[in-house]
Amino acid sequence: MGGSKVLVLGGGFGGVQAAISARADLDASHEITIVDRNRVTHMCGMNPLLIVGERNTDKTGRSLGRLANRGIKFVEANIDLIDTTGQKVETSAGTLDYDYLVIALGAAYDWDAVPGAKDAYSFYDFDYARRLRRRLSRLKRGKIVLAASKPPYKCPPAPLETAMIINWWARKKGIRKDLDISVYIPELGPLGVAGKEASMRVRNALDQRGIELVTGAGVTEVSMNGREASFSDGSSTTADIIATVPVHKIPDIVAASGVSNGKPWVPVNKATLETATSNVFAIGDVNVVPSGDFAIPKAGVFAAGQGTKVGKVIASRVNETDAPEAYDGVGFCFMAYSAGTSATVGGEFLAKGGPQTVLSEPSVSGMKSKDRFERDWRNFKI
Numbered sequence: 001m002g003g004s005k006v007l008v009l010g011g012g013f014g015g016v017q018a019a020i021s022a023r024a025d026l027d028a029s030h031e032i033t034i035v036d037r038n039r040v041t042h043m044c045g046m047n048p049l050l051i052v053g054e055r056n057t058d059k060t061g062r063s064l065g066r067l068a069n070r071g072i073k074f075v076e077a078n079i080d081l082i083d084t085t086g087q088k089v090e091t092s093a094g095t096l097d098y099d100y101l102v103i104a105l106g107a108a109y110d111w112d113a114v115p116g117a118k119d120a121y122s123f124y125d126f127d128y129a130r131r132l133r134r135r136l137s138r139l140k141r142g143k144i145v146l147a148a149s150k151p152p153y154k155c156p157p158a159p160l161e162t163a164m165i166i167n168w169w170a171r172k173k174g175i176r177k178d179l180d181i182s183v184y185i186p187e188l189g190p191l192g193v194a195g196k197e198a199s200m201r202v203r204n205a206l207d208q209r210g211i212e213l214v215t216g217a218g219v220t221e222v223s224m225n226g227r228e229a230s231f232s233d234g235s236s237t238t239a240d241i242i243a244t245v246p247v248h249k250i251p252d253i254v255a256a257s258g259v260s261n262g263k264p265w266v267p268v269n270k271a272t273l274e275t276a277t278s279n280v281f282a283i284g285d286v287n288v289v290p291s292g293d294f295a296i297p298k299a300g301v302f303a304a305g306q307g308t309k310v311g312k313v314i315a316s317r318v319n320e321t322d323a324p325e326a327y328d329g330v331g332f333c334f335m336a337y338s339a340g341t342s343a344t345v346g347g348e349f350l351a352k353g354g355p356q357t358v359l360s361e362p363s364v365s366g367m368k369s370k371d372r373f374e375r376d377w378r379n380f381k382i
């Protein structure tokens, strides 16, 4: 009898770890394949430091071709159709069949949901971040507005972190007194998922740095050639740079496949990350795992943790061994306050009595851990 075929869609944080973890427990008779339209993928988490020149544009990516060394086949192709009934996936490089499917296609951006946002600035995508980096390098004075539209969006600390990094950069450049920095978020408070006390500490940190925080105000439109933003609370503001967090949505091919059952994100069994279709799993930003009043945040650490778990679940089924323990929802994100200090925020999101999360104080050692995290990611350890 031939071996099993494990097919992983998407080579981001989740997909790569699912493939590596399954490979560790499956012998060579079983085939593991990753499909992604990009051979080189970039780590969005480096964008906030990239835009102020504190990360190199040629050091934010990793090549999925390197997975061949680990016994994982990489196919560079666009995925066009997922057929869970026929157990096959159509791609620009042909049709691929599978026994086990891992959907790790992340969140897509709906740039059209906020008219004008597509032509404004952003730091949520590598190309946009590079453009913002060029613009910031020329900036001497004025006003910067960072504006999120609606939750959920990747890494909820990112707009707050980016504002603090821009503050640090402007001080270093000697232009801080000539620069206004504002952050608009749709939530009623920053980092709600981390609890009231953490939320208040982030408010204070922004306040101490002279950064204006406007809550309950999602950006609804960018007009005047990228110079004016309107918000859901009826207010509007003009600025020299308006950078938005795009509306996130499920990729169209995932919605069309039926695995999301018409829901905004793919529902999964929170212990195994399996969808309603057996042996079809959905991990990372594409899924929703409820956690208390919130959901597990859309962040790379959780996508990677879910990937590791799914790899083990699949291997246990192929090898007919005991199922691994249930997924625990543990993870920490970094929140940099400058190029030299970072805090972490996170904890146990599936703890019995509800999420147990903490926000640490920013520190130099926190930034060292962030540097290590980025290095590990580039070397496929995360």
Ligand SMILES: Cc1cc2nc3c(=O)[nH]c(=O)nc-3n(C[C@H](O)[C@H](O)[C@H](O)COP(=O)(O)OP(=O)(O)OC[C@H]3O[C@@H](n4cnc5c(N)ncnc54)[C@H](O)[C@@H]3O)c2cc1C
Binding pocket: 009, 010, 011, 012, 013, 014, 015, 035, 036, 037, 038, 041, 043, 044, 045, 046, 047, 048, 077, 078, 079, 080, 104, 105, 106, 107, 123, 124, 125, 154, 155, 158, 251, 253, 283, 284, 285, 286, 298, 299, 300, 301, 302, 303, 332, 333, 334, 335
């Ligand atoms: C500014 C910013 C800061 C962040 N900071 C952090 C942080 O500090 N820590 C942290 O943990 N996370 C952070 N994140 C979040 C993190 O980047 C995401 O949560 C993570 O990438 C999700 O992983 P994933 O595997 O689910 O999806 P992704 O990493 O998005 O991977 C999905 C992959 O699928 C591929 N794909 C999609 N559709 C198709 C298709 N049709 N055909 C072929 N390929 C396709 C894409 O090319 C992509 O490579 C940050 C994000 C941003 C934007």
